[in-house]
Amino acid sequence: xxxxxxxxxxxxxxxxxxxxxxxxxxxxxxxxxxxxxxxxxxxxxxxxxxxxxxxxxxxxxxxxxxxxxxxxxxxxxxxxxxxxxxxxxxxxxxxxxxxxxxxxxxxxxxxxxxxxxxxxxxxxxxxxxxxxxxxxxxxxxxxxxxxxxxxxxxxxxxxxxxxxxxxxxxxxxxxxxxxxxxxxxxxxxxxxxxxxxxxxxxxxxxxxxxxxxxxxxxxxxxxxxxxxxxxxxxxxxxxxxxxxxxxxxxxxxxxxxxxxxxxxxxxxxxxxxxxxxxxxxxxxxxxxxxxxxxxxxxxxxxxxxxxxxxxxxxxxxxxxxxxxxxxxxxxxxxxxxxxxxxxxxxxxxxxxxxxxxxxxxxxxxxxxxxxxxxxx
Amino acid sequence: xxxxxxxxxxxxxxxxxxxxxxxxxxxxxxxxxxxxxxxxxxxxxxxxxxxxxxxxxxxxxxxxxxxxxxxxxxxxxxxxxxxxxxxxxxxxxxxxxxxxxxxxxxxxxxxxxxxxxxxxxxxxxxxxxxxxxxxxxxxxxxxxxxxxxxxxxxxxxxxxxxxxxxxxxxxxxxxxxxxxxxxxxxxxxxxxxxxxxxxxxxxxxxxxxxxxxxxxxxxxxxxxxxxxxxxxxxxxxxxxxxxxxxxxxxxxxxxxxxxxxxxxxxxxxxxxxxxxxxxxxxxxxxxxxxxxxxxxxxxxxxxxxxxxxxxxxxxxxxxxxxxxxxxxxxxxxxxxxxxxxxxxxxxxxxxxxxxxxxxxxxxxxxxxxxxxxxxx
Numbered sequence: 074x075x076x077x078x079x080x081x082x083x084x085x086x087x088x089x090x091x092x093x094x095x096x097x098x099x100x101x102x103x104x105x106x107x108x109x110x111x112x113x114x115x116x117x118x119x120x121x122x123x124x125x126x127x128x129x130x131x132x133x134x135x136x137x138x139x140x141x142x143x144x145x146x147x148x149x150x151x152x153x154x155x156x157x158x159x160x161x162x163x164x165x166x167x168x169x170x171x172x173x174x175x176x177x178x179x180x181x182x183x184x185x186x187x188x189x190x191x192x193x194x195x196x197x198x199x200x201x202x203x204x205x206x207x208x209x210x211x212x213x214x215x216x217x218x219x220x221x222x223x224x225x226x227x228x229x230x231x232x233x234x235x236x237x238x239x240x241x242x243x244x245x246x247x248x249x250x251x252x253x254x255x256x257x258x259x260x261x262x263x264x265x266x267x268x269x270x271x272x273x274x275x276x277x278x279x280x281x282x283x284x285x286x287x288x289x290x291x292x293x294x295x296x297x298x299x300x301x302x303x304x305x306x307x308x309x310x311x312x313x314x315x316x317x318x319x320x321x322x323x324x325x326x327x328x329x330x331x332x333x334x335x336x337x338x339x340x341x342x343x344x345x346x347x348x349x350x351x352x353x354x355x356x357x358x359x360x361x362x363x364x365x366x367x368x369x370x371x372x373x374x375x376x377x378x379x380x381x382x383x384x385x386x387x388x389x390x391x392x393x394x395x396x397x398x399x400x401x402x403x404x405x406x407x408x409x410x411x412x413x414x415x416x417x418x419x420x421x422x423x424x425x426x427x428x429x430x431x432x433x434x435x436x437x438x439x440x441x442x443x444x445x446x447x448x449x
Numbered sequence: 450x451x452x453x454x455x456x457x458x459x460x461x462x463x464x465x466x467x468x469x470x471x472x473x474x475x476x477x478x479x480x481x482x483x484x485x486x487x488x489x490x491x492x493x494x495x496x497x498x499x500x501x502x503x504x505x506x507x508x509x510x511x512x513x514x515x516x517x518x519x520x521x522x523x524x525x526x527x528x529x530x531x532x533x534x535x536x537x538x539x540x541x542x543x544x545x546x547x548x549x550x551x552x553x554x555x556x557x558x559x560x561x562x563x564x565x566x567x568x569x570x571x572x573x574x575x576x577x578x579x580x581x582x583x584x585x586x587x588x589x590x591x592x593x594x595x596x597x598x599x600x601x602x603x604x605x606x607x608x609x610x611x612x613x614x615x616x617x618x619x620x621x622x623x624x625x626x627x628x629x630x631x632x633x634x635x636x637x638x639x640x641x642x643x644x645x646x647x648x649x650x651x652x653x654x655x656x657x658x659x660x661x662x663x664x665x666x667x668x669x670x671x672x673x674x675x676x677x678x679x680x681x682x683x684x685x686x687x688x689x690x691x692x693x694x695x696x697x698x699x700x701x702x703x704x705x706x707x708x709x710x711x712x713x714x715x716x717x718x719x720x721x722x723x724x725x726x727x728x729x730x731x732x733x734x735x736x737x738x739x740x741x742x743x744x745x746x747x748x749x750x751x752x753x754x755x756x757x758x759x760x761x762x763x764x765x766x767x768x769x770x771x772x773x774x775x776x777x778x779x780x781x782x783x784x785x786x787x788x789x790x791x792x793x794x795x796x797x798x799x800x801x802x803x804x805x806x807x808x809x810x811x812x813x814x815x816x817x818x819x820x821x822x823x824x825x
Contacts, residue, residue, distance in 0.1 A: 168756075175758070177758045180756045378556065379519070
């Protein structure tokens with residue numbers, strides 16, 4: 074292998090591919106990145122056996138070949154090089170890198186020993202706009218269940234219907250759902266559960282990018298493909314296993330009506346929940362009280378050791394609202410509000426025991442359901 | 450106690466005084482801030498028994514009094530309040546705080562139980578310009594010894610002479626010295642050792658401020674006083690114990706001549722040391738080689754597991770320089786270079802065993818001495 078490549082090209086690829094490599098103790102070669110020549114490209118690959126990433130960099134290929142080298146060493150090293158041409162060559166399982174007055178050798182491992190990242194040969198199933206897809210994922214990804222007792226809840230549920238995809242997570246204390254509509258209807262309906270880690274990496278890798286992401290499926294894997302600028306070929310492929318199992322029928326959890334409904338300024342509510350949290354003690358309990366007669370929303374918290382906090386917020390309370398009090402874990406309210414982008418938020422409550430809902434005002438495509446802390 | 454005060458005034462004080470409070474398990478009242486009225490001011494105090502801070506806020510005092518409340522609770526709470534007037538009152542050792550629609554109670558502890566922060570009644574000894582003093586402290590403070598075997602080395606040495614103060618730290622592997630010259634000569638010479646924590650807090654509290662800092666001494670304490678804008682009185686007082694003991698006669702460690710001297714671009718050298726560090730292995734060893742005949746400075750590192758890195762830097766080597774190689778702990782070079790602000794750095798070497806010196810080009814007021822790793 075002998076390649077001449079610009080530092081910025083190689084660096085861009087390493088920043089992406091390096092995200093997956095480098096955390097495996099039992100199979101040390103997984104700490105490495107696989108470099109291979111493919112026609113006019115240097116391809117970089119990494120995998121943790123659940124999630125694989127492949128990236129193609131344009132370069133001048135003088136001699137074909139392949140080698141794996143430690144991801145962390147290569148990435149940190151290339152990152153510090155000047156913005157110049159880099160010459161890469163392999164000899165005796167060592168990578169020789171020359172750049173200006175800098176001569177470096179990095180010891181590698183045989184490319185033959187690197188695990189094969191599976192391929193999905195299926196037709197493209199759907200193309201998604203990157204920006205709303207990443208935003209949608211980021212608005213729900215944190216609420217997948219950490220507990221692995223029900224593996225299907227540990228992932229992000231993608232439910233493709235003819236005209237939309239619904240992206241959902243729940244840890245059974247709260248549930249977030251984002252709906253994205255397609256410009257053109259798709260032919261078949263299907264659903265799948267993406268590992269949370271894959272969803273997080275998609276957001277990390279693509280949220281600054283523009284354009285479309287192609288999705289391909291196999292029964293237990295998914296491929297996300299991002300095209301190279303002005304070329305009919307991929308620049309980035311992300312291939313991930315899917316989580317097996319049936320996602321619960323969560324629609325029945327989303328309340329269809331409410332006992333009280335109020336529209337509040339989002340930042341004012343968020344700030345007041347944070348203020349109340351200082352006095353909420355170990356139970357994280359914050360009480361929300363709606364008083365339609367006084368037209369007041371009260372946020373209250375107290376702890377015998379610390380003291381108490383009471384605030385009245387201005388809000389538009391819907392006419393048919395009942396007077397009620399509900400106690401929440403303040404963290405769950407903060408988490409939901411942090412994912413609402415509009416300046417006003419709709420807060421629908423259902424008494425002491427019923428699930429409450431937070432929605433951005435003027436946007437029906439996101440909702441966050443949160444269970445109260447039951448009165449004891 | 451009853452006070453009306455602007456949120457921003459109270460918040461500014463709490464941000465400073467809160468730095469010291471809040472870390473004591475054996476004496477819980479030290480987690481509190483003492484609030485007291487003093488004429489037209491609300492004074493805020495905190496201490497960890499080694500370092501005390503006092504801050505005066507302008508406010509409208511309606512009733513005199515004092516109380517202590519948990520620093521963390523009060524600071525986080527006030528920080529989240531809107532930028533409005535705050536009404537503060539104490540009843541039954543509880544602080545009642547009203548601000549707009551927010552009503553809060555914070556449980557406190559009796560002000561009588563709060564330790565007395567000692568006073569220094571001595572005349573002002575010297576006034577220092579804040580900006581260069583904080584910059585000087587920040588350039589040396591990290592190199593005090595962590596090991597408490599020699600307590601005097603764990604602090605920052607301030608040596609006041611007639612026309613200057615020298616600020617010095619050493620952990621016996623490296624030594625940093627900053628010299629500040631006074632506009633007017635002072636009357637008496639003296640020296641003291643400031644705890645590292647006090648030096649760090651001075652940098653944190655004052656580095657964004659302008660003006661002069663007044664210093665007062667007693668045999669084992671020091672007082673730093675910062676004036677209130679347009680008033681003949683202090684706004685901030687920092688009082689700290691001093692470390693007992695004699696600081697070693699470090700001047701003999703600073704080499705008076707050198708075997709080789711080279712001027713390099715600071716960022717280029719820093720970047721190259723970082724690059725070399727990737728391959729330096731567990732010993733952190735990086736070799737610097739000066740070759741006056743070839744007019745080359747080489748930086749080299751290698752590890753049997755990872756590989757090696759070699760770079761040639763452009764530098765102006767002084768004529769009388771000898772050819773030599775010296776091995777350093779790369780961290781010590783990075784630390785020193787990070788505190789050099791000029792674009793070029795002077796690097797003076799003294800062979801395998803002798804101390805090397807880094808200096809900013811065009812600035813004789815800072816130097817960083819570093820011991821090599823001896824050849825084994």
